[in-house]
Amino acid sequence: xxxxxxxxxxxxxxxxxxxxxxxxxxxxxxxxxxxxxxxxxxxxxxxxxxxxxxxxxxxxxxxxxxxxxxxxxxxxxxxxxxxxxxxxxxxxxxxxxxxxxxxxxxxxxxxxxxxxxxxxxxxxxxxxxxxxxxxxxxxxxxxxxxxxxxxxxxxxxxxxxxxxxxxxxxxxxxxxxxxxxxxxxxxxxxxxxxxxxxxxxxxxxxxxxxxxxxxxxxxxxxxxxxxxxxxxxxxxxxxxxxxxxxxxxxxxxxxxxxxxxxxxxxxx
DNA sequence: GCGGCTA
Numbered sequence: 408x409x410x411x412x413x414x415x416x417x418x419x420x421x422x423x424x425x426x427x428x429x430x431x432x433x434x435x436x437x438x439x440x441x442x443x444x445x446x447x448x449x450x451x452x453x454x455x456x457x458x459x460x461x462x463x464x465x466x467x468x469x470x471x472x473x474x475x476x477x478x479x480x481x482x483x484x485x486x487x488x489x490x491x492x493x494x495x496x497x498x499x500x501x502x503x504x505x506x507x508x509x510x511x512x513x514x515x516x517x518x519x520x521x522x523x524x525x526x527x528x529x530x531x532x533x534x535x536x537x538x539x540x541x542x543x544x545x546x547x548x549x550x551x552x553x554x555x556x557x558x559x560x561x562x563x564x565x566x567x568x569x570x571x572x573x574x575x576x577x578x579x580x581x582x583x584x585x586x587x588x589x590x591x592x593x594x595x596x597x598x599x600x601x602x603x604x605x606x607x608x609x610x611x612x613x614x615x616x617x618x619x620x621x622x623x624x625x626x627x628x629x630x631x632x633x634x635x636x637x638x639x640x641x642x643x644x645x646x647x648x649x650x651x652x653x654x655x656x657x658x659x660x661x662x663x664x665x666x667x668x669x670x671x672x673x674x675x
Numbered sequence: 676g677c678g679g680c681t682a
Contacts, residue, residue, distance in 0.1 A: 435678090436678090518678045
């Protein structure tokens with residue numbers, strides 16, 4: 408049931424799980440590692456928080472990534488609307504995915520605000536990560552949310568090469584890092600410029616026909632991975648992230664029989 | 676260069 412986890416000698420690429428995407432986020436002095444992995448049982452996102460002397464990890468099933476994304480949007484929005492009499496307890500949510508339960512709680516102390524995410528699963532110790540809201544404008548949560556959004560889309564668009572070279576000799580495919588984070592000029596194909604985007608979770612950003620243009624680069628030994636979307640998809644993606652902020656709030660608050668519940672705080 | 680988490 409549990410696989411033979413005792414065989415491997417420690418970190419690195421141990422295990423048969425395939426790494427699809429790795430990202431790193433630094434919030435204040437914490438480091439968060441995002442590893443999208445896949446094994447014959449399915450796909451999951453491993454989120455690790457690394458502190459000076461502590462590391463903790465939660466494992467999010469792939470179907471939970473979008474819920475995490477929604478919840479982070481919820482906390483960002485809720486904090487943005489400066490509601491007067493809101494206690495931190497009202498921000499408690501729990502997310503149930505299969506047999507796991509993730510508890511989301513907002514706390515605050517002298518260091519600032521933070522979001523505590525605890526994973527409770529059967530026969531395994533509860534593990535917790537704490538995400539600082541950030542010093543200004545919740546940039547910590549926002550950065551976390553952005554990475555979740557990227558991974559969420561990546562997981563849906565990811566193409567797993569049929570034949571993987573286990574060696575790290577993979578080369579970048581038609582990609583130059585010099586492009587940077589800016590715009591890719593030219594090629595202004597028939598990308599939808601603004602207008603009405605009917606973005607829903609179930610709707611794919613890029614139709615499957617265009618997936619062939621998708622190029623994925625993996626930098627071996629680096630904490631950076633990049634995904635190249637077709638230009639049309641890129642534009643939609645950009646607008647979609649903004650769109651999510653509005654869509655998500657209704658989703659979270661209007662949840663009916665879904666996985667997320669608002670948790671009533673225990674009475675003191 | 677922090678510091679929160681709980682069993």
